[in-house]
Amino acid sequence: MAELADNKLDGAVAAEVRAHMDGCEACRQEFALLVPLLSALDALPAPVPSQGLRAKVMGHIESEKLTLRKEFQWASSIRAAARTQPVPGPSWVRVLVGALGVTTLVVLGFVLGERTATQRQLADLRVRVDTMGQLVEQSVLQKRTAGDRLETVLTAARTTKPDERVIDGLINSLAFDPSINVRLNALSALYGHADQEVVRAGVLACLPRESNALVQISMIDFLVASRAREAAPELRKLSLDTKADNDVRDSARRAIDLL
Amino acid sequence: MDTTSPTSDHDLMLAVRDGDLDCMGELFERHHGPLFGYLAKLTGNRAAAEDIAQVVFQRMLKYRHTYRDEGKFTAWMYHLARRCASDHFRKASSAPLAVDPSDLEDHADDSQAADQSALASDDHELLRKALGRLDRDDREVLLLSRLQELSFAEVASVLECSVGAARVRAHRALKALRDHYFRIQKENLS
Secondary structure, X not given: OHHHHOXXXXXXXXXXXXHHHHOOHHHHHHHHHHHHHHHHHHOOOOOOOOHHHHHHHXXXXXXXXXXXXXXXXXXXXXXXXXXXXXXXXXXXXXXHHHHOOOOHHHHHHHXXXXXHHHHHHHXXXXXXXXXXXXXXXXXXHHHOOHHXXXXXXXXXXXOXXXXXXXXXXXXXXXXXXXXXXXXXHHHHHHHHHOOOHHHHHHHHHHHHHOOOHHHHHHHHHHHHHOOOHHHHHHHHHHHHOOOOOHHHHHXXXXXXXXX | OOOOOOOOHHHHHHHHHOOOOHHHHHHHHHHHHHHHHHHHHHHOXXXXXXXXXHHHHHHHHHOHHHOOOXXXXXXXXXXXXXXXXXXXXXXXXXXXXXXXXXXXXXXXXXXXXXXXXXXXXXXXXXXXHHHHHOOHHHHHHHHHHHHOOOOHHXXXXXXXXXXXXXXXXXXXXXXXXXXXXXXXXXXXXX
8 A cells, every 4th residue: 555655556457456456445544644644754854964974984084995905905915016026937948048058056146036036025924914914903903893893804714715805804814913813714715726826925925923822833834834844944943943842843844845 | 896897896805805905995985984873773883883893994904915807896795794794693692673763863854844754853753763673684784775775695695595585585574674664653652
């Protein structure tokens, strides 16, 4: 009847209802009562929120933008580092080098030079991780409950075709989140994307910052599973670190052998 | 709301999902009034309605990655609002307060003659009281279908029921409102 009063019924149905009402006193009465009620309901003034609501929501949007910008800057630095990783040169270069009789020492120097460049990039990332970590931990991240953050990570993990932002978000959670559970779930979600250079570089950059043995071992397992040979120097360092947990050092040693 | 123009709610929300958070400001401007109205009438409490509306926009930002391409923005927003309101009622661990007319300011049209205003105001008060006496479920379906002007397909999506069930619930709620309305009217006369 409400739809009839609002002229929302299509012609045939409306005609049918009207035909029924013509012969039904009860329905006619109900309709007569309903029409003014609906008019009154539609005319009910809408309450207006205070300006405080706008200020709070806009403030939250700005805060979220700030977090996004910080996260993006950090994640994009990992992405940029991953993109500039040394790639094997074409075979003709190697043939040419051999033909020119370049000494083993020069080749070794080249390899060491590249490794140093990679290590420099990773060192730079670690500094960024520490600086950004402090900033993020002190700001918005702390205002959300661990349950909420875990839910966000699990939602990201369920995304079938995650874009760069989702991957970056997972790496950021692994790097910055104060909850072990959230970090472990972020790492678990990254397994499906271990073929991406940025993911391996991200996990590797997070490893030296990680203080929890369980997460450290999980990260080592991840690096082994993704065959991240570039992790060997960091793993060697960890295996020799006397301050590290014994299980972590054992895991690092095993990982070096496997890699 | 239009979903085909370049600045439709849907397009704005997709832009938010893709990282353009400024578009959330535009969505706020478009929808915070009706959303607040819905929550104020649902809870009967202005302060609670403002708190819940704030949480709804926060959750929209937080769960922006879950917004689907085929989704309808208003249905998604009211779906979140419904959940936020449920959280509120659970935390308050009590049924919502009956609507108190003093909580909901009157905004009568200034151009109306004084006597007409007074009449309209009385009628509004009567109706608010009747709304306040409805069960929360009835009030919810009525607010969504009538005052927020959602289609029954959208109401069904918000309430997670079939379109037919949404229609039946709205019809029942309207009947209940009518009964309360005339009962209160009779009480006032006697």
